[in-house]
Amino acid sequence: MEVVESVVPQQKSGFFARLKALPCKVKHNIIMVGKNIKKLGKDDPRRVIHSLKVGLALTLVSLFYYLKPLYDGFGMSGIWAVLTVVVVFEFSVGATLGKGINRACATLTAGALGVGALHLSSLFPKEEQPIILGSLVFVLAAATTFTRFFPKIKARYDYGLIIFILTFSMISISGYRVDKLLQMAHQRLSTILIGGATCIIVSICVCPVWAGQDLHNLIASNIDKLANYLEGFGDTYFQTAPEDKDCVNDIKNDKSFLQGYKSVLNSKANEESLANFARWEPGHGRFLFRHPWKQYLKIAALARQCAYLIEALNSQCSSDIQAPPDFTSLIQESCIKMSSETGKTLKSLATSIKAMKHPNSATEHVENSKTAAKDLKSALEAAAIEDLDLLAIISAATVASTLVEIVECVEKISDSVHELSQMAHFKKVEATVSPEKAPQMLLHRGTVKPVLLDGDTDDDHVVITVHDDIASDSPDKQNVKTPKTRVAPASL
């Protein structure tokens, strides 16, 4: 590392110096790559497992070649099983199932159509057949390619349409020369089905990665990130401001977790693809088939809306004009309360989504934050400050006004999480918080660690009563305690 850096000023000594430094540079690069690999695997160990699963599935289908009886049955068509495994095996069960089902259905329909096209062309003289077949391939390929532009079809059936074109073209083009077409088609189809089935079985049976679970965790963790910011913001803005003018720097240096909300701003594409995969998945764990995945997208859109407001709030931190103390004291209390209560609302919503419990406690915090907004309004109405420096108050006023917007937005988020709770039959919970704990929790500030990592640590102070009112259709009674599930990485 040192050597690499010292090379820069000696650039004039040229080629030989660089040649001398080369081994060090290479060594340095190898170490860096090694560190990156380790980090990638540590960030989400499922990546390592997925890689091994792909190897396993490939080894399984290669038995078509290695075992004599299987090879005698399928012959060279076994290669289609290998091909299917490589292109169909995806990270999550939903994506693998989606691709597998797409491939199987598309191969079947295109295969049937292809055989039909060959039959049609066989009615014409041999020299005219290529023209008939060529035109059919042209028309079908063009029409199917155009269909791929429909956004809804692209989201769910894109791969199927590609395989449809592929299979139809292969059968109708190669059918012109191959004689035992039906036997070939049959062998290929069965190996493709076997390859697809291998993928799906390995994907589901060996440490499955459920896209639905990932989406669920992602939404909860996004809401949690917003909560972290809001819980910390009020105190950071109003208390450290007099000591340290540039509160952005402060936030950046000391409280980097307050920047976590930034990843929520651009999470739309990721959420939508996870929701698309999740729809392919069968019921698993706490999620039944036809779990309301669309509602998650609605919550995610509102969370993004809230993140935009937080972004606006954050940009106010860079203002270096200090509000006069009498104005600050006027709004400080209600602003800190709005910020911390919306933070608590979101925290509680995140926890309840995570644990799939009814978000009871959130309602109380929503009411508190609305009361704080009303308090702010009446404080401002009643205020009679003379000789007010308008310029000085404008930044603080903006913060207050944005916080009021956030209160409204968080109420919407809470409503839609309640809807989700109804739609997905979340468990009803009565949380009795011991009274001496309550005020402490209310004063809890920015340093709260994410619930996702230590959701169980405070449980000893909370008595939880579970009313299992959906006993008939809930196969997961044993999951009443908050299960420790991992947070979905944003890069999936």
Place this chain on the structure above:
Amino acid sequence: MEVVESVVPQQKSGFFARLKALPCKVKHNIIMVGKNIKKLGKDDPRRVIHSLKVGLALTLVSLFYYLKPLYDGFGMSGIWAVLTVVVVFEFSVGATLGKGINRACATLTAGALGVGALHLSSLFPKEEQPIILGSLVFVLAAATTFTRFFPKIKARYDYGLIIFILTFSMISISGYRVDKLLQMAHQRLSTILIGGATCIIVSICVCPVWAGQDLHNLIASNIDKLANYLEGFGDTYFQTAPEDKDCVNDIKNDKSFLQGYKSVLNSKANEESLANFARWEPGHGRFLFRHPWKQYLKIAALARQCAYLIEALNSQCSSDIQAPPDFTSLIQESCIKMSSETGKTLKSLATSIKAMKHPNSATEHVENSKTAAKDLKSALEAAAIEDLDLLAIISAATVASTLVEIVECVEKISDSVHELSQMAHFKKVEATVSPEKAPQMLLHRGTVKPVLLDGDTDDDHVVITVHDDIASDSPDKQNVKTPKTRVAPASL
């Protein structure tokens, strides 16, 4: 349509009524699908052309089967050309080139490695060979799959890595049974290369769709959308507010183009994929090879930042508290000026990106908007309003403060467009605006139509002098006039 709706209240009459309504329903659906197809094609006619191009490329490679001399040369391997065309042909030249080059390189290296693996295994006794080959396939597939998780590698080489696993597995697995492996590998490789070359040639020669051009247009149109909002905002907020309390409704109903900025909020994924494709493209039209595509992403990130602020501005419109007239009159002028001048800056930046001309005129508007921000500050400092209703002013104060933020953000956008102009050697232009036109332009408000559609209409009042200072490396002197290029659709 009427019949379908009238069915709902008659639900009790049941099955027969629904059966009776079925033909109408089907007819209605068919008409809807037809309309959708027409709209999809009309929105971007390149989609229709792309579909025909895929058909053409497939027809071309099917000649491997239909023409006897070609079939005698390549035999069944011709099918690999068909397969390559179906999977490699993409909408833009960059995407097709990227996939084609990935596929070719991956096939070559994996083919060589596969043959090496077979040679290695041939040193062992026949019954041990499957174990050696199987372990090699397992290790290589797992390692390559893991590599796909690196974000940078995934963005550019994902397809190549899949094909690498595919080819290596196919050769080393099937090589165990096939004798004439080298001949087979040679035939396949050449048909894959021919298939890839067909895709690339058709993609470039028949109405090419350049991802770089699309990215360029997308960034310009995003900036233009922000400009539309800002140009219209000041007047809408301050002038229509006294007549119509709910200015959001007003904006939504009458000025739907003011909502255009919303699409900028979620444009990141689209921009990044276009930039990735653009890097594969050779020089084309006004873009040289190694055009600074990264700088576009920088501008796009700043534009998104500005869109977040506009979103915050927009949410203030829903406030139904009216600011007192003396406060409004205090800030109105400078706010309208900030809004319109930032709008003009962005408009002028969008036009100059579009036309690849140096963004001279933007600098003036940036200065104007900064002056307006200063004016606001001094107006607020000098103000001495007695008995101020703090609650009533808070929303208007937030608008003013957000506009100041927007002025800062727009200045950054202007700076980065200037950087782009330097990096990409935009043409230097001296625009002499006729003096009687200037004040009119300054008073121009929300009803300005997007420059992208009628960019040339005002040119008769502007004298343009072109200093071609990069004559040596600019092959496109004839393109000095703003070319009419289409706007990239957001769905690409």
